[in-house]
Amino acid sequence: MKINMMAIVAFSFLIAARSLPVKQTLNYKSIFNFGDSLSDTGNFLISAGVYSPSIGRPPYGQTFFNRSTGRCSNGRLIIDFIAEASGLPYVIPYLQSVRTNCTVNFNKGANFAVAGATANDFNFLKERGLSVTLLTNKTLDVQLDWFKKLKPSLCKTKPDCDQYFKKSLFFVGEIGGNDYNYPLLAFRSYKHAIDLVPSVINKIINVTSALIEEGAVTLVVPGNLPIGCSAVLLERFSDDNGSLYDTRNNCSKPLNNIAKLHNAKLQEGLVTLRQKYTHAKIIYADYYGSAMQFFNSPSKYGFTGSVLKACCGGKNGRYNAKPNVKCGGKGSTTCKNPSTYANWDGIHLTEAAYHHIATGLISGRFTKPSLNNSSLFLKF
Numbered sequence: 345m346k347i348n349m350m351a352i353v354a355f356s357f358l359i360a361a362r363s364l365p366v367k368q369t370l371n372y373k374s375i376f377n378f379g380d381s382l383s384d385t386g387n388f389l390i391s392a393g394v395y396s397p398s399i400g401r402p403p404y405g406q407t408f409f410n411r412s413t414g415r416c417s418n419g420r421l422i423i424d425f426i427a428e429a430s431g432l433p434y435v436i437p438y439l440q441s442v443r444t445n446c447t448v449n450f451n452k453g454a455n456f457a458v459a460g461a462t463a464n465d466f467n468f469l470k471e472r473g474l475s476v477t478l479l480t481n482k483t484l485d486v487q488l489d490w491f492k493k494l495k496p497s498l499c500k501t502k503p504d505c506d507q508y509f510k511k512s513l514f515f516v517g518e519i520g521g522n523d524y525n526y527p528l529l530a531f532r533s534y535k536h537a538i539d540l541v542p543s544v545i546n547k548i549i550n551v552t553s554a555l556i557e558e559g560a561v562t563l564v565v566p567g568n569l570p571i572g573c574s575a576v577l578l579e580r581f582s583d584d585n586g587s588l589y590d591t592r593n594n595c596s597k598p599l600n601n602i603a604k605l606h607n608a609k610l611q612e613g614l615v616t617l618r619q620k621y622t623h624a625k626i627i628y629a630d631y632y633g634s635a636m637q638f639f640n641s642p643s644k645y646g647f648t649g650s651v652l653k654a655c656c657g658g659k660n661g662r663y664n665a666k667p668n669v670k671c672g673g674k675g676s677t678t679c680k681n682p683s684t685y686a687n688w689d690g691i692h693l694t695e696a697a698y699h700h701i702a703t704g705l706i707s708g709r710f711t712k713p714s715l716n717n718s719s720l721f722l723k724f
Contacts (some may be wrong), residue, residue, distance in 0.1 A: 367429070369706055370426070372432070373432075373452070374432070374451065374508075374512045375432060375453035375512070375515065376455075376456070376512060377454075377514075378491075378515065379457035379517045379518055380458065380517075381461075382422065382521070382569075383423040383518070384415065384437070384457040384459040385413065385414060387438060387456070388414060388460060389412075390414065391458065398671060400414065404417070405417075406418055414459075416688075418694055419682075420698060420699070421695075421698050422631075422701055423515060424698075425698065425706070426515070426705070435454065435455040436450060436453070436455060438456045438490050438494065450494060453513075460478060460479025460522060461522060462522045463484050463520045463548055464543055464547060465485065466478055468543065469523070484547055484548070488554055491558070505559045506559060509559040510561050512560070514563040514564065515564045515566070516566075517565055518567070518631060520606060521568055523537075523540050523543075524544075524571065524602055524606075525691070528599075529577070529580060541602070544606065545613050549610075552617060553620070561623070562624070562625045563626050564705075564711070566631045567606065567632055568631065568632060569631045569632060570600050570603055571602060572595040572597060572601075573686075574690070575652060575665035575690040575691075579662065579666060594652060595639060603632055607632055614628055627713060628711065628712045629710065631701060633710050634700070634705060635700075638700055646696065647696075652687065654689055655682045655687060655694060656679070656688060657671050657676055659677055664690070665687070670689070682695070682696065684696075
């Protein structure tokens, strides 16, 4: 009985800790972020115009913000926890200035990420027979152009820019996941996704290089999440062949192999960048490894339900993630306690899951070299 009580107390502390902001353990003065829905804080919602995507309605944002903010989750994202750890405000979406039609102060950073964004552009995918419908044309190159347009308002001279960007943190991604998701969700084969890996990596490396040329000094380049643990892809590739699933976590091995290949090639590319730009600190963020902690041992991290099932979606199917039922849409249901789920809407994770991933990054355990530029560490 004593052991059970200790476990209950420990679990209660873990859940309580999740609701707290991340302690300030980083010393960056501004954050500039590029990517897709894993880090979009509102750009897609703003660019949608009269079209109202599901992420613009509850239950998105219900856990922390008590309203939808354009984030593809029930609350905060990894980039939000990074901002908290730096003592900075949440990174403002770049298109906020377009929506308000007035000057927005981006001195503390700007978020260029757009949900649905790809590393490659539509024509590149079309030329390879992947004529899929993209959610947005705001690719990584477009986001880079936005940054270049914004730069003159941040600093005027090269010495000023050097001093300013020396204290800034650049997140280049996660990006590339949608390059693989679009063909996979369009019932293409694993090979179609794998064949795109070299072009995706090349684009990420080129844009990272361009940002360094523009003055970036500290850059974080995240790898892919374990997409084989994504509820919507597990639903799409559901198979009774047990050999296709990892016995430890029941994630799809073929799908995770795509992510593993992407991450391996990305790290190879970053080695080359480090050799070219010896003055820059180029950090690989292991999203895969940090996320695998709770997919391998869900109860240890407070995920008491099925860690592979979506919290918000249609009840039909193994993973509560039928493509024809969107989170917040007709026929959709939302779990009572999202903090006990890792998968949010089938393709994105919950705030609790993102919190654990961010914790791993901030502590330095899942960044090479360490992201942490302070003697303090975030511990649980």
